[in-house]
Amino acid sequence: MNSSAINHNDLYRFPWTLADNAISWLEPTSECNLKCDGCYRENVKGAHKSMDEMKGELDVFQAMRKSDCISIAGGDPLLYPDVIELVAEIKRRGWKPILNTNGKALTDDLLKDLKKAGLFGFTFHVDSGQGRPGKWQGMNEIELNDLRLHYATMVAQIGGIACSFNATIYQENLQYVPDMIKWAQDHIDIVQTMVFICFRHIVPDMPFKWMAGDKEVKRGDVLYHSDKNRIITIGSNELVAKAREEVDPDFLPSAYLNGTADPAAMKWLMTQRIGSKKRIHGYTGPKFAELAMSLYHLKTGRYLSYVSSDSSKHGRRAMLLFSFLDPHTRKALGKWFGSLLRNPLRLFERAYLQTIMFIQPVDFMANGDQSMCDGCPDITVYDGKLVWSCRMEELKDFGTFLNTVPVAAEEKAAEAGGGDTVSHKI
Numbered sequence: 001m002n003s004s005a006i007n008h009n010d011l012y013r014f015p016w017t018l019a020d021n022a023i024s025w026l027e028p029t030s031e032c033n034l035k036c037d038g039c040y041r042e043n044v045k046g047a048h049k050s051m052d053e054m055k056g057e058l059d060v061f062q063a064m065r066k067s068d069c070i071s072i073a074g075g076d077p078l079l080y081p082d083v084i085e086l087v088a089e090i091k092r093r094g095w096k097p098i099l100n101t102n103g104k105a106l107t108d109d110l111l112k113d114l115k116k117a118g119l120f121g122f123t124f125h126v127d128s129g130q131g132r133p134g135k136w137q138g139m140n141e142i143e144l145n146d147l148r149l150h151y152a153t154m155v156a157q158i159g160g161i162a163c164s165f166n167a168t169i170y171q172e173n174l175q176y177v178p179d180m181i182k183w184a185q186d187h188i189d190i191v192q193t194m195v196f197i198c199f200r201h202i203v204p205d206m207p208f209k210w211m212a213g214d215k216e217v218k219r220g221d222v223l224y225h226s227d228k229n230r231i232i233t234i235g236s237n238e239l240v241a242k243a244r245e246e247v248d249p250d251f252l253p254s255a256y257l258n259g260t261a262d263p264a265a266m267k268w269l270m271t272q273r274i275g276s277k278k279r280i281h282g283y284t285g286p287k288f289a290e291l292a293m294s295l296y297h298l299k300t301g302r303y304l305s306y307v308s309s310d311s312s313k314h315g316r317r318a319m320l321l322f323s324f325l326d327p328h329t330r331k332a333l334g335k336w337f338g339s340l341l342r343n344p345l346r347l348f349e350r351a352y353l354q355t356i357m358f359i360q361p362v363d364f365m366a367n368g369d370q371s372m373c374d375g376c377p378d379i380t381v382y383d384g385k386l387v388w389s390c391r392m393e394e395l396k397d398f399g400t401f402l403n404t405v406p407v408a409a410e411e412k413a414a415e416a417g418g419g420d421t422v423s424h425k426i
């Protein structure tokens with residue numbers, strides 16, 4: 001396999017929809033203790049919703065949307081005064097509560113209380129664009145691996161809670177993606193998922209007008225804008241190419257979500273590998289993803305989101321069970337047997353499952369269409385309705401989602417281009 005672009009038709013398309021999805025997104029607070037580059041939420045001190053409001057939003061999810069987990073985000077949800085009660089409420093209603101946090105406010109005592117309340121997992125946002133103060137200031141992604149390890153170790157020590165990391169990927173830290181994927185293998189026993197989210201913003205050279213209904217909005221009034229041009233075109237294919245060039249030429253994505261205006265865009269692109277700290281046996285293929293998703297839905301009535309820290313330890317069992325139908329998993333199994341023949345002591349080496357997810361948010365098409373994730377897992381509740389969390393600020397500030405209209409000089413090019421992507425945002 002080489003580093004050439006992958007084709008979405010070769011992968012399993014996640015079956016997620018607006019009404020039946022793996023994930024839903026809940027924001028109890030807009031307050032944060034960091035100011036990350038690329039954040040799409042206005043940071044407002046003390047802007048906590050009440051528990052009654054939270055219960056109301058959970059009621060909306062219950063009425064309108066099946067999901068396996070609720071991602072509790074913000075702002076930073078650890079600053080929410082009722083975070084323990086909220087986690088317990090989500091658990092009580094039968095969802096997996098996942099906390100999406102920068103980790104700064106996490107203490108051992110809070111961790112114990114969250115576990116008692118039924119927390120299923122963490123997704124820690126750690127990257128070099130967060131402006132972390134103190135000893136982490138100015139550190140690159142490799143140096144920040146110490147901070148990642150700090151959180152992963154805290155979670156592993158208490159046990160029974162899944163541990164994921166996400167990072168926003170800009171031109172500036174793109175070079176470190178392979179190192180982060182390698183770091184994740186070094187800690188495959190305690191890190192279940194790595195998520196890489198491509199940076200999007202509205203930048204000056206985008207050839208659009210921004211419209212709230214028939215009223216034009218200044219680009220600078222949209223929260224997620226930059227005053228200078230920045231690279232905002234990094235996508236899943238580029239990240240796969242980097243992983244293949246610098247981590248493993250066999251790096252194999254298995255499942256994706258397309259764009260609403262571009263079926264070939266891999267807005268969410270999942271790769272799942274099986275192995276140990278010392279060696280990766282191989283990658284699960286599209287059939288594995290389809291079987292896992294379908295069997296879980298048959299059993300629970302929901303599509304699978306995160307797997308537990310315990311299930312991720314059963315890489316060997318997964319290889320044995322799924323090899324019959326998935327040739328890529330069969331290949332991994334063969335590689336594992338081969339390594340056993342070379343050294344039978346490896347029978348005592350545990351095989352883990354680990355997920356690497358690439359997320360490519362909104363793409364802007366030449367004709368002004370905004371291509372969103374089709375079957376968006378990060379749908380949240382605003383004013384009693386289900387909306388894209390990454391664009392909620394538009395509703396708050398302008399009362400509607402903004403339309404993008406190509407500016408006159410570009411209209412001809414857009415017609416000639418027939419809907420090619422010209423730029424991206426958010």
Ligand code: SF4
Pocket residue numbers: 267360361362372373376377378379388389390391
């Ligand atoms: S549409 Fe926006 S909120 Fe939904 S999954 Fe994509 S980036 Fe996330």
